[in-house]
Amino acid sequence: xEKMIIVDSEKCxxxxxxxxxxxxxxxxxxxxxxxxxxxxxxxxxxxxxxxVCQQCEDAPCAAACPVKAISRDTELGRTVVDYDKCIxxxxxxxxxPFGGMGYDTIGRKVIKCDLxxxxxxxxxxxxxxxxxxxxxxxxxxxxxxxxxxxxxxxMRKHAP
Amino acid sequence: xxxxxxIAYIDLSEKTVKMENIPLEMRKKYxxxxxxxxxxxxxxxxxxxxxxxxxxxxxVSAGLLVGTPASASxxxxxMAKSPLTGAVGSSNxxxxxGPEMRWAGFDHLVIKGKAEKPTYIWINDGKIEFRxxxxxxxLAPPQVEQxxxxxxxxxxxxxxxxxxxxxNLVRFAxxxxxxxxxGGRSGMGTVMGSKNLKAIAVRGTGDIEIKxxxxxxxxxxxxxxxxxNTKFGRIMQKWGTMFIYGVTNxxxxxxxxNFQANQLPASEDLECENIExxxxxxxxxxxxSLHCRHKYIIxxxxxxxxxxxxxxxxxxxxxxxxxxxxxxxxxxxxNHLVNYYGLDTLEVxxxxxxxxxxxxxGIITDKDTGGLKLEWGNDDVVLKMIEKIAKREDIxxxxxxxxxxxxxKIGKGSEKYLIHVKGMSNLHSDERPTPSLALGIATGTRxxxxxxxxxxxxxxxxxxxxxxxxxxYPVPYDGPLTSDYRDYKGKPWQVFWQEMCYMAVDCLGIxxxxxxxxxxxxxxxxxxxxxIKLITDLDFTPEEIWEIAERAxxxxxxxxxxxxFTRKDDALVDRYFDEPTPDGLALVRGKSIDRKKxxxxxxxxxxxxxxxxxxxxxxxxxERLGLKSEPSNAL
Amino acid sequence: xxxxxxxxxxxxxxxxxxxxxxxxxxxxxxxxxxxxEWRISWHHDGMAKIRGPVWNKVKK
Numbered sequence: 001x002e003k004m005i006i007v008d009s010e011k012c013x014x015x016x017x018x019x020x021x022x023x024x025x026x027x028x029x030x031x032x033x034x035x036x037x038x039x040x041x042x043x044x045x046x047x048x049x050x051x052v053c054q055q056c057e058d059a060p061c062a063a064a065c066p067v068k069a070i071s072r073d074t075e076l077g078r079t080v081v082d083y084d085k086c087i088x089x090x091x092x093x094x095x096x097p098f099g100g101m102g103y104d105t106i107g108r109k110v111i112k113c114d115l116x117x118x119x120x121x122x123x124x125x126x127x128x129x130x131x132x133x134x135x136x137x138x139x140x141x142x143x144x145x146x147x148x149x150x151x152x153x154x155m156r157k158h159a160p
Numbered sequence: 161x162x163x164x165x166x167i168a169y170i171d172l173s174e175k176t177v178k179m180e181n182i183p184l185e186m187r188k189k190y191x192x193x194x195x196x197x198x199x200x201x202x203x204x205x206x207x208x209x210x211x212x213x214x215x216x217x218x219x220v221s222a223g224l225l226v227g228t229p230a231s232a233s234x235x236x237x238x239m240a241k242s243p244l245t246g247a248v249g250s251s252n253x254x255x256x257x258g259p260e261m262r263w264a265g266f267d268h269l270v271i272k273g274k275a276e277k278p279t280y281i282w283i284n285d286g287k288i289e290f291r292x293x294x295x296x297x298x299l300a301p302p303q304v305e306q307x308x309x310x311x312x313x314x315x316x317x318x319x320x321x322x323x324x325x326x327x328n329l330v331r332f333a334x335x336x337x338x339x340x341x342x343g344g345r346s347g348m349g350t351v352m353g354s355k356n357l358k359a360i361a362v363r364g365t366g367d368i369e370i371k372x373x374x375x376x377x378x379x380x381x382x383x384x385x386x387x388x389n390t391k392f393g394r395i396m397q398k399w400g401t402m403f404i405y406g407v408t409n410x411x412x413x414x415x416x417x418n419f420q421a422n423q424l425p426a427s428e429d430l431e432c433e434n435i436e437x438x439x440x441x442x443x444x445x446x447x448x449s450l451h452c453r454h455k456y457i458i459x460x461x462x463x464x465x466x467x468x469x470x471x472x473x474x475x476x477x478x479x480x481x482x483x484x485x486x487x488x489x490x491x492x493x494x495n496h497l498v499n500y501y502g503l504d505t506l507e508v509x510x511x512x513x514x515x516x517x518x519x520x521x522g523i524i525t526d527k528d529t530g531g532l533k534l535e536w537g538n539d540d541v542v543l544k545m546i547e548k549i550a551k552r553e554d555i556x557x558x559x560x561x562x563x564x565x566x567x568x569k570i571g572k573g574s575e576k577y578l579i580h581v582k583g584m585s586n587l588h589s590d591e592r593p594t595p596s597l598a599l600g601i602a603t604g605t606r607x608x609x610x611x612x613x614x615x616x617x618x619x620x621x622x623x624x625x626x627x628x629x630x631x632x633y634p635v636p637y638d639g640p641l642t643s644d645y646r647d648y649k650g651k652p653w654q655v656f657w658q659e660m661c662y663m664a665v666d667c668l669g670i671x672x673x674x675x676x677x678x679x680x681x682x683x684x685x686x687x688x689x690x691x692i693k694l695i696t697d698l699d700f701t702p703e704e705i706w707e708i709a710e711r712a713x714x715x716x717x718x719x720x721x722x723x724x725f726t727r728k729d730d731a732l733v734d735r736y737f738d739e740p741t742p743d744g745l746a747l748v749r750g751k752s753i754d755r756k757k758x759x760x761x762x763x764x765x766x767x768x769x770x771x772x773x774x775x776x777x778x779x780x781x782x783e784r785l786g787l788k789s790e791p792s793n794a795l
Numbered sequence: 796x797x798x799x800x801x802x803x804x805x806x807x808x809x810x811x812x813x814x815x816x817x818x819x820x821x822x823x824x825x826x827x828x829x830x831x832e833w834r835i836s837w838h839h840d841g842m843a844k845i846r847g848p849v850w851n852k853v854k855k
Contacts, residue, residue, distance in 0.1 A: 013451035015444035016256070021229060024377060029367035030228050031263060041315075043339070044306070045467055046441070046455040106367060124381060127388055127449040391802040391842070398838035410833075410847050411809050426850045433836045433846055621812045745810050 002077040004136045005113070005120060007050045012130035014039055014048035018122035025121040027107060034104045036113040037122055037131075050131055052122075053100030053113040055079050061092035061101050061112075077136065078115050086110065163187060163696055164369075165222075165267035167795065168288055170281065172355050173214055173273030177288045182267060186795055187698065189786065191705075192267060193223030194250065194666035195712040196795070197239040200270055201248065202715045203791040207722050211243035211347075212329065212354040214274040220261075220320070220360065221268045223669015227259035227368050227446070228695045229380040231387055231683075232671035234258055234446035236320070236337070242346040243354070244331045244507075244562045245583040247725055248605045248716045251334075251348045253320075254445035255341030257362065258669060260318040264364025275356035280308070280321075283362040293358035298324060300500045301336040308361045321359035322349040323502020325550040329353050330560040332507035332584075336499065340453065340469040341445070344504040346584060346606045347562075376694035383683060383691065388449050392679035397442070400452040401473040402432035405481075407619065408589060412744015414481050415588045417536055418517040419579055419735050422590040423743040424481040432476075434488040443469060450673055460489045461543075463496060471495035477588025478509020479543070483516055484536035493543055501550035510585035511559045511566070512545045514577055523572045530554035581608035582729050591732075592741045593748035594618065596651035599761050603655070603730045605716040611672065612662050615654040617680045618645045630676060631657050634685045634702035646747065648757045652765040663709035664688065711785045714769075714777055718790065727775040730762060803841040808833070817843045 022035040032038065037052040055078045056062075062070040062079060069085035070092060072078075081092075092101045092110060104111045113120075115133075123133045134142070169178040182196070190196045197219045204217040219239040226233050236258040242249030261267070265286040278293040295311075296304050305319040318337060326333035326349035333349030334342045343349075352358075370376055387393050395403050408414050409430075412423040424430070435454050444451030458466045471491055479485060479494030498505045512534075518524045519534035526533070530553065532541050548556030558566045564583040567575035579586045584607025591598035600613040617630075627641040631654060640650040658676075661684055665675045668688065676684045685702035692698055700708075720729075732753060740752040763773060770781035782788045807814045808826035817824045817835055825832045834846040 010441065013442055013444040013448075015446060015448050015451060017447045017449070020227070020447055021377060021380075024229055024370050024373045027367075028373040029369050030259075031365070031367045033263075033365035034367070043302075046443070046469075048443075105365070121377065125384070127384070128451065385798070389798045389800055391800050394800060394839050394842055395844060403844065406836075406844065406846055407809065410845060425853060428834075428847060428850070431847055621807070747810070 167268040191667035198715040218271040222258035226669035232448035249346040251343035253343035280359040326353035332504040468496035482513040593751040660709040
């Protein structure tokens with residue numbers, strides 16, 4: 001069963017717990033600069049959007065890599081960096097449209113979300129449920145149901 | 161590692177910065193945060209210092225576990241000699257400033273002197289510099305944050321600043337970060353204003369090392385679940401502290417019209433459920449799963465369309481029950497205004513209510529108020545008063561001096577209407593029926609205080625065995641404990657226990673809502689050692705954490721004693737004893753604090769602390785806590 | 796992370812301090828012991844709390 005991380009920004013409270021546990025899990029430190037996920041805040045009007053690598057099927061980072069260090073892991077549905085091949089040119093950081101690829105200046109390497117090997121830590125710690133790890137086949141069904149709720153109530157109201 | 165963050169001594173007069181390591185010995189004796197700050201205040205602020213003068217020291221700190229996998233490990237502590245009371249000034253704020261300060265490499269700032277021109281301090285990955293703040297003067301704290309981010313071209317900079325109230329040296333001005341994270345009590349913003357320090361900006365990309373990352377993630381998940389999956393955890397997630405109004409006003413534990421009543425009837429419009437009409441979500445401080453403040457839009461009036469955050473229980477009192485106003489929109493607007501101007505919601509609300517009673521009694525008139533009619537229930541006037549205080553206009557200039565100075569200026573017996581302890585106003589709770597809460601506000605080191613010793617769980621009528629399990633750990637206690645919140649027996653121990661609990665949490669930098677404050681089931685002394693060990697490799701037993709709390713608390717007490725505070729200042733105003741409650745449920749009606757029983761509680765409270773009957777700390781206790789040689793200037 | 800707290804669908808009367816169960820979704824309930832009426836509000840999954848008294852029924 002292939003899963004994906006799905007973000008519901010309306011539920012995000014901006015607490016940045018995800019950033020902290022990501023850096024603790026991956027680097028053994030608390031440091032958002034070394035986290036693979038970031039909560040982008042639009043503080044003037046209160047919108048918080050967790051942003052993370054989208055594990056693209058046809059990833060620009062993989063296409064751009066001059067040494068073919070980035071490839072697709074079909075089992076977990078993720079795009080992974082082979083650090084044995086990576087030369088640290090950071091072309092992938094430039095081409096990613098989401099800012100999903102970052103550069104860790106302390107660890108001296110490019111960093112991106114790898115779904116914690118199939119058990120994402122950020123998902124475990126997000127109590128509001130803004131970040132969830134769901135079966136791709138069913139991922140959009142919940143959204144569709146939530147979006148249809150109001151309309152279904154309207155229909156019930158006007159039932160003959 | 162988590163222990164290698166530095167202390168920076170900043171002299172605004174000389175424009176110098178000195179950075180030092182924090183000795184491990186200090187961590188073992190005081191942990192961090194408010195604990196080390198208590199030490200620094202006692203050692204660096206000279207006796208008799210003018211709180212508004214250059215020799216007052218402004219301390220800013222992040223607790224030991226701030227920025228690490230605990231829960232709501234977000235808190236910044238600010239301390240100085242208070243311009244409001246002349247006693248310990250201390251205040252705690254949430255948000256994201258503390259963690260950023262640690263990623264930037266600092267745990268403690270010690271700020272002395274006075275800048276020649278408006279200045280802000282810029283802390284950036286280990287470097288500290290002074291920058292010109294003249295373009296920032298007159299701006300509200302959120303605007304300061306935005307302006308600094310633009311100036312330094314980084315949207316992730318966190319700023320702690322003062323509003324115009326701090327610039328105008330209103331004696332209860334706040335420090336604030338973000339839209340509403342306020343270090344509100346005791347005038348810490350005033351101290352910043354007196355130093356010509358408009359803001360402190362911080363940005364950090366450094367590590368906080370975690371000693372045992374895998375184990376701490378596992379422990380933390382359980383730690384957090386233990387907080388979130390409690391009745392009060394879920395209530396806080398939904399309503400924030402506003403839920404308290406549903407309990408206190410329904411019972412008759414709310415101060416109305418400045419002590420003239422203890423319940424505001426027919427106030428459905430002040431209830432927390434009203435927030436649903438205005439809110440578009442909730443927000444949390446760093447690493448907090450309770451996310452207890454709402455993001456809302458004001459709907460009516462002059463400020464319609466404004467986005468603000470909160471409000472807290474305090475605002476339901478300040479702009480609602482205390483002044484006989486019954487409009488949720490007013491509560492929302494008042495909350496926005498105090499955060500915008502940089503004023504303590506609580507102090508503002510209490511002083512406005514006091515001014516209203518003085519007006520009612522004819523002690524002040526239209527001449528003093530610039531024509532404003534200070535009549536109960538007048539929402540517009542309440543909101544205008546906030547601005548008058550921030551800008552020091554008319555009666556606002558008098559009220560800006562704080563309760564005691566304002567009463568002295570007005571004269572005519574106005575002082576006897578004040579509700580304060582040591583010159584700091586009280587929350588809108590009416591403690592006449594609740595001796596434990598009354599004792600707590602009377603004995604607070606920073607004045608009337610509902611956050612540093614409040615045994616809120618005393619209101620829950622918990623069975624005695626449950627109380628005993630909580631209150632006889634980690635130090636044994638076999639005295640009485642009573643489930644009835646109207647009882648006097650056993651309450652001094654509860655107040656003492658809670659003081660230690662909140663001090664410990666303030667040293668760690670964790671939010672009080674994540675310990676035994678509103679929920680009896682939250683973590684405390686039993687759970688903290690493992691967390692500290694997994695993050696820092698420091699070993700403390702629960703008893704040692706208690707002792708650290710006691711040590712730091714005694715330093716706060718010693719500071720006050722040095723400044724001339726005595727037992728007579730650990731007191732309640734006469735109204736608590738002389739005026740019984742007129743309203744409320746049968747179980748709280750007709751209640752006042754009994755003078756003899758209060759005296760006995762105070763005696764017992766002092767005894768628990770190891771103080772003599774005058775409230776002085778004897779040598780025996782100083783020796784036990786290793787405080788005999790203070791001030792020792794080790795840091 | 797959501798788990799039950801064990802306090803769903805019950806509130807404590809502020810007048811007589813007795814805990815009592817409330818009907819799911821109900822917005823007004825009387826305490827079975829002292830008969831005082833309370834307005835109820837709901838949040839999360841089946842969690843009830845007392846919103847306030849029924850003011851016109853409160854003794855002056």
